[in-house]
Amino acid sequence: MxxxxxxxxxxxxxxxxxxxxxxxxxxxxxxxxxxxxxxxxxxxxxxxxxxxxxxxxxxxxxxxxxxxxxxxxxxxAAPDRLDLLDALAVRAPLEGLAARLAAPHIEERALEDLEAIHARFDHAMRQEDQATARRADLEFHQYIQNLSGNECLVDTLERVQTQVVLAAYSTAWTSSKRPAVLEHARILDALREQDGDAAQAAAERHLHNLTNRVLDEWKRLETRGHGNRGTNR
CATH class of the missing domain: 1.10.10.10 (Winged helix-like DNA-binding domain superfamily/Winged helix DNA-binding domain)
Known part of the structure; x- marks a missing residue:
């Protein structure tokens, strides 16, 4: 050639x-x-x-x-509810691993960047600006996974995360996401301490809590008679 x-x-x-x-x-x-x-x-x-x-x-x-x-x-694509739950189940342990790998060698500049992203997420949630909150939320997680230094993990997580975001659009995105701000802060604290075990636990807990919030939102919508009947397969 x-x-x-x-x-x-x-x-x-x-x-x-x-x-x-x-x-x-x-x-x-x-x-x-x-x-x-x-x-x-x-x-x-x-x-x-x-x-x-x-x-x-x-x-x-x-x-x-x-x-x-x-x-x-x-x-x-319009993923359904089971698509979202499947993606969340896979994402939790992978996010935990990414945080664990990132923690021991995280540098001050990276922490400053993460704190700035977190501040944007917090502000967007206070202003109920869901579009900005979604972007900042995804950016926060992707920044951490890129710090893991594991290309296979980064590639896999990127696909899973985008599935979660897209499925959330078509199923449920609760406006009451204040707990997620606190959970991001806990992940940041663990990274700041370069504590891999704590970072992994905080990241996994965040994703498990997100799953529970999504399930609660679906129940709330169904109770009000606005459940998406076309999403079950």
Whole structure:
């Protein structure tokens, strides 16, 4: 393969990655809502790139189940309640492991970054700004997993976390998430002390508590007669 061919492959990969992360962000921040159709032509025009990298990005998102195939092509997936519970069950021990691996070698700069993310999450929750809270919540967890230094763990957790966020959009996102702010603070405290055992326990407890809050929210909605009857499989 010539150097020119190699450069062309690298350029295509970079464009595909750019399209992938942009579409993924649009899904996770709600710009592309659950059930919305995704058009290669429209996105390519919006991004100012050819259709090929956008098409490759969409195939990647289909494989990660953030998109699903439809009669017209592809659309933003609508995971059901069991999808969310499955993802949460897998995420808890993985989040714990990430926190445990990150704790012993965390540096002051990383702690400052995490504290800033946590402050944004806290502020968004106080303002009931759910979009910002979701982004800060995901950023907090992803920052910790990246500090773990384990690429396999990072890759696996990224997929599981996005499934949780997407499923929460289509099932339940309780506005009463103040406990999550305190739970993030406990994880931060353990990381600050470089205590791997405490960080792991705090991260796992946070995810178990999140699962319980989601279940409680579903019960509350069903009691009020607004349960999503179409989500059981």
């Amino acid at each position: 010539s150097s020119a061919d190699g450069a062309e492959i690298d350029a295509t990969k970079n464009l595909t990655d750019a399209a992938y992360y942009r579409i993924r962000e649009m899904i996770l921040d709600g710009s592309l809502a659950v059930g919305t159709s995704v058009s290669v032509v429209a996105l390519a025009g919006e991004f100012g790139m050819s259709r090929s990298p956008v098409r490759s990005a969409i195939e990647r998102l289909l494989s990660e189940r953030l998109l699903s195939r439809t009669a017209s092509g592809a659309g933003v």
